[in-house]
Structure formats: structure tokens, C-alpha cells
Amino acid sequence: MKNKLSLLIILFTVLQSLTAQEYIVTVKIPYSARHSYLKINSDTQIEDDYFKCLDFTTEGYGIILNRVRQGYQIINTNGEQIELEVPLKPIVSGWSEQTSGFSCGMVRTERNNKFGALNYKGKLTVPIIYSNITEFNDNHAIGMKGKVYFVVSNSGEETKLEFEKIREIRTFSEGLAPIKIKGVYGYIDTLGIMVIEPKHKSCGSFIGGIAWAKNQEGKVGYIDKSGEWVIEPIYTMGENYDQESGLARVKLIQNWGYIGLDKPFDSLGVSNYYFSFFEGLAISRKNGKVGFIDSIGAWVIEPIYEAVHKFKNGFARVRTKDKWGIIDKKGKWLVEPKYDRIGDVVIIKSKK
16 A cells, blocks of 8 residues: 555656646737747736747746837746846847847846846846956856956856957867867867967867867868867868757768768768758758758658747747648657747746
């Protein structure tokens, strides 16, 4: 009896945790300028009168631009506004005109051509003193004061980089950021220490401990975090490695295909349209429609959609009959296709 009771308690706890799971996506209402948040576990919208709304954090905070107040605000999952230490003016990308929201729980803000960042509780933890600052990742960003570079933590602590002739530093990924010095790339860690010496013509972000890099002869291969080649540089082009599929998209002379640590170059039967793998699946096209293939080239989700986005957090945005919805990795609808626009799924952490 005691064992049965224990089993029932365990099952109840598991079911409770599953039902407590909450997803939130941004949506644009058809035939309207309104934008909303859709709470998937209840299929109800927080509000429907936002001029703009940006993705939530996993902690349960989003950013909205309110028509009435004419300013950006942070809200929680109940739609309640969070008090801000300073007015929030997110960065807008010049080329795409997209507004940058939260990244790693931080949102960059601008005032008088200087930049800082607030956390999801509305606290200005990174002061507005930088002439430029990257998005946060791994709890760190790269900030600039004039021509001087700093590693900046999400609590505002900064480490000055003493290297000479820095030309570029990108965002962190798995604790390392590409840095360009005197025309060649290496990697620094979040302490500002050079862990892979600059010697590459170009390089990518680390994913699953692997990053693409281009040698001085212009050939692309893949390195590990010690800087050693794990896939020799023989390719014309290469893109980020996908840990789940174990594959990366590369170009060998004139042909596109995929390689892995223990997998030779293979087209996987794809005839024309090659896309990178994300979360184990890659977009592919057939007869004018798109779907998803797996690491052996088999259709996991049939090509029946007009357009799709890569998988993120186990879900993908897809368009059919000119409306957007969300599917899981089995092609099952999480959100029916009825929106003019839709964002990526954000999984909200359970609050205990």
C-alpha cells in the first residue's frame, strides 16, 4: 500500500509539472495593427492593444510598446508592468529595423548615444556609459568606450581588454567570443583571457564545443576549444555545427552538403536547397513546398508548408494558406495557423 501511495505521489508530481509548463509567443492579429502575447497553456492573450511586443524571457518577463503611454515597458506573465529604474529605449538594428529585446535576461537601452542594459526586473545593472555594446550571452557582453573594449557582466562588472589593435569582438557562445586582432581571429573567454590565439581568417560561434574556422589559405574546417582541428580545413565555406544532429553545412568546391566529426561529406539526397541543421532538423524544399529532414536525409516533417523557420526550443514557426502557426518536431500543431505573424516559442520556467 505504501509503495502504491508513493507511486501515485510521484505520478501526481510529474503530471503537475507537465501541466504547469507555460509557453508564450508573440502574435499579430489578422486584419489589425495589434500585437499580442499568446499563453499556450491557457490559449488566452495577456493583452491585445500593444503597438509592439518583444519576446519574453524564460523567467517570465516581456517587453511591450504601449500606444497610450508611448514608451517601452517590461511586463510579467499576468500583464502587470514592472517598475523601471530608467526609461527603456531598446536598440533598433539599422539594417533590419528590428527592435532588440531580451537576451540572456538582459535588454540593452540607449540614451544620448550611450548604451547600457537593464535586467528583467527593470534594474539598470549595466550603466549607460558605453559607445556600443553587444547582446548578452553567457551572462556577458562586449562593451566599448571610444576605441577601448571591455568584457561586461550582467551585473555591470567590467574587464578591460589590453590587447593592441582590436578590430572586432563578437558575442559570447559557450563562454568564448571571437576577437579580431591585426586582421586575424582568435577567441577570448569571459575573463578577457585569450584562449585561442588569433590565426584564422574568419571563424564562427562555438556550439557543442565546436566552431568553424577559416585558415590563411581560405579553407574552412572545424576546431575544438583548444584550437585544434577536429575536421580538417578543406572546404570552401562552412556554417555552425548542430550538436543534436552532429552535422554542419559546408560547401566543397561547387557542391553543398553536410559533414560531422565521424561523418564524411554527404548531400543526404538533397538536390538543390541546403539549409543548416538546428536542434537535429534541417529545412528542405520539394516541389515548391518546405518541410524538415533528419540527419540521414529522411523527411521527418513533410514539405507541405509555404514557409518555415528553424526549430527553437523544440518548436518551429510555419506558414500555410498565408497564415502562421507553430508545430512541434512531429509536425503536430501547438498553435493553429491563424496569425499574420508569430514569434518563436519561449518556455517559461516553472515558479516554485
